[in-house]
Amino acid sequence: MTSTPAFPPLKTYLTIIACALLLGGCSSGDEPASEPPRVxxxxxxxxxxxQPEALRLSGVVQSVTTTQLSFEVAGRIERILIDEGTRIRRGQPLAELDRVDYQLQLSEAEARLRQLQADLARKRTLLAEGILAPAAIEALEANTVAARVARDSARRDLERSTLSAPFDGVVARRLVEPNMVVAVGTPVFEMQDNRHIEVSVDLPEIAALSIPLGPELKAEGQLVIADVSLPLRYKEHSTQPREGARTYRLVLQGEPPEDYNLLPGMAMRVSVQRPPRPxxxxxxxxxxxxxxxxxxxxxxxxxxxxxxxxxxxxxxxxxxxxxxxxxxxxxxxxxxxxxxxxxxxxxxxxxxxxxxxx
Structure with missing residues (x-):
């Protein structure tokens, strides 16, 4: 009877192979790879x-100074030299009255003064020669002084027939037309000082308690309709709340950017720095x-x-x-x-x- 040779089970073969691999690895003398460093x-x-905290509020751009300009003498407007929206410099002529009457008044005053000065010079010569008494020229000296005052007044009226800008700014509105006859004090232009801008903010009660209302206040404004921001500084604040609201008026001041026209009435977001909490x-x-x-x-x-x-x-x-x-x-x-x-x-x-x- 032929016998079948006995073979080891499959599990035994796998065990032998694993041991061989392990021994082979140990015999090679290699160490496990080290972990690379991570950045x-x-x-x-x-x-x-x-840290300081920012308080965000709504503000409105205002002009620092809005002034109505008028002539200091009466007359007929002969020329208007600028248009609305024009940037102007201090001393720049804006409008002129008809100057004929004022030039005539000045010529008359100068002629009167020259006549009295000539008479006074002749009589002083006679006084020096002993022909006239001092009392004889006292009235003439007084008349000469009065004539000089009249000459200076006529010269000033002639100068005032030209309306000039009192400061750098922008002509916001023109209120008259050429050939209109205006009295002294009749508004001719509205002029705004655009060297600075003011931003008016309604400050809630809780905010008024927690921010420094003085020169140490720091703020920044950002225009709502454009990506324009500028630093703002404290100018003034009210100590009485607005009627019908528990808010206080805070006015901030800043320098307008050169590339944009910041006009009164434009909306602005204002960020005010609160002091840091303890x-x-x-x-x-x-x-x-x-x-x-x-x-x-x-x-x-x-x-x-x-x-x-x-x-x-x-x-x-x-x-x-x-x-x-x-x-x-x-x-x-x-x-x-x-x-x-x-x-x-x-x-x-x-x-x-x-x-x-x-």
């Missing part, structure tokens, strides 16, 4: 110093929210960069302010290098290549 963005830990604790620190990691049990931790490795530090989250987190924890100190990005992919003692965040 880590690092920032120094900062103390949780108080610091709650001396052992609080501030870091980017991206550096904070969460445990499965609801706790928080951060990664410290230490000697080229990542080390985990447990922390207590105190508050979140925008993209910043306020934390507290044992072993924390200012300027400690903290990994601020990619913390979810790190593990304890992982090799890292430190790169400071710009």
């Amino acid at each position: 880590a963005l690092v920032e120094p830990l900062q103390p949780a110093e108080p 610091q709650a604790s001396q052992d609080q620190f501030r870091l980017p929210l991206s550096a904070l990691q969460a445990d499965s049990d609801g706790g928080h931790y951060i990664w410290q960069a230490a000697d080229g490795r990542a080390r985990r530090l447990a922390v207590e989250l105190q508050e979140v302010e925008g993209d910043q987190a306020l934390i507290r924890g044992d072993g924390l100190q200012a300027q400690l290098p903290i990994i601020v990005a990619g913390g979810s992919k790190l593990h304890e003692e992982q090799p890292i290549k430190v790169q400071e965040r710009n």
